[in-house]
Amino acid sequence: MKPILLGLALLLACTSDLRAQTPYYQGKTIRFVVGNTAGGFFDRWARLLARYMPKHIPGNPEIIVQNMPGAGSIVASNYVYAVAKADGLTLGMPNPGLYLDQLVGRPEVKFDLRKFVWIGSPVREPILFYMRSDAPFKSIADIRRAKQPPRCGSTGTASSDYILARLLEETLPPLKIHTVLGYQGGSEIDIGVERGEVQCRGMTASPFFGREPFLTWQKNKFVRALLYTAKQRHPKIPDTPTIWEVFEKEKVPEFSRRIAEVILASEDFGRPIMAAPGTTAEQAKILRAGFSAAIKDPELLAEAQKSKMEVDPVSGEELQQLAHKVLDHPADVIARVKRIMGQ
Known part of the structure; x- marks a missing residue:
């Protein structure tokens, strides 16, 4: 009996070792x-x-x-x-x-x-704000002066498109952006832009330089980038100002800039x-x-x-x-x- 028990104990020990x-x-x-x-x-x-x-x-x-x-x-x-x-x-x-x-x-x-x-x-993902080239908005200043705000697509309240629109409204009054919610994803917003349902979108920047339809859109000048949220301009859109340059030009108060830093922390995620x-x-x-x-x-x-x-x-x-x-x-x-x- 003892040899059997000893053998069983050794077998269990070996099995445990294998599992470990x-x-x-x-x-x-x-x-x-x-x-x-x-x-x-x-x-x-x-x-x-x-x-x-x-x-x-x-x-x-x-x-x-x-x-x-x-x-x-x-x-x-x-x-x-x-x-x-x-x-x-x-x-x-x-x-x-x-x-x-x-x-x-x-x-x-x-x-x-x-x-x-x-x-x-x-x-890391800064945000880029683009607009259809045939829309009557060639700059952020044009949107501030507009009586009729542009229509921008959004997937939801945690998305970059929604976040940027609300931030611009708060820090650069009387600027207004009409956000159209309900799109399931960015690709659906892009289709909406092509169809003319919406004119603009705020989006993480890398897809704009890395996939269709954006590569063709840029080549055909279908859209233009109006704003970039990083600290420095992007070399592929050197004429597009950063949000911080716009804040400096428009003398946006320090507290509003702090709010912008909180909201744009999404870039680091x-x-x-x-x-x-x-x-x-x-x-x-x-x-x-x-x-x-x-x-x-x-x-x-x-x-x-x-x-x-x-x-x-x-x-x-x-x-x-x-x-x-x-x-x-x-x-x-x-x-x-x-x-x-x-x-």
Whole structure:
């Protein structure tokens, strides 16, 4: 009996050792939940990372992409936060301005940005504001003087198009922009621009230089860029002023500029990736390391360059700090942001 028990104990010990040596992600599937429609740069980045991250994660899991558009990615974010299991197998990629919906207290928000486990972002994303060339607006000054405001498309209140429009209205009165909500994704707004449903859009800048229809639009002078939100002008649109140049020219007050900095913090989120609250520290470490290695992978970088996708990564640790920073503001700043965002 004793030899049998000893053998059983050894067998159990060996089995435990084998389990301990088996990578957590081996044989598993990770799901990327993208808060936008297929075809846009959020979707393209998720699919590119889905191809390269597996080889940099022990166990080489499969990664699949699921598009879950709605309410400027609030739907997808609520899902990752409250529905998905905290097992490191569901990752979200929301709009970068998501924090503003929480900051102003929108009732549809069911998440706390600070409790997500942030994995990283492949790029920082300033906003670019473009206008159809046949519209009677050749500059921001023209919009300020207009009796009839331009119509701009938007996917939701966390999207760059909505955020920029409200910011311009607040900091450069009497400027007005009529925002048309309800588009499921950026590609649908682009179709709306071509059809003449809307005339303009505020969008993350890299797709404007990296995909259709924007490449053809620029070549045919179908649209013109009126504003860029980075600190420096973009070399591909050297005649387009930055928002900070416009603020300086129009003598925008310092407090309004501070509000702009809060709202434009979305640039540093870029195209962020997060996991559900409760994801273990070990899983977070593995996912962050996998992202960090993938975004430096020469094959990924070559593919990104070929696809005209800019790479300027932000680490998960940086995003975790940013998620706290963007929600930590004095009451007067939050009140002003709420007013801008219509709350």
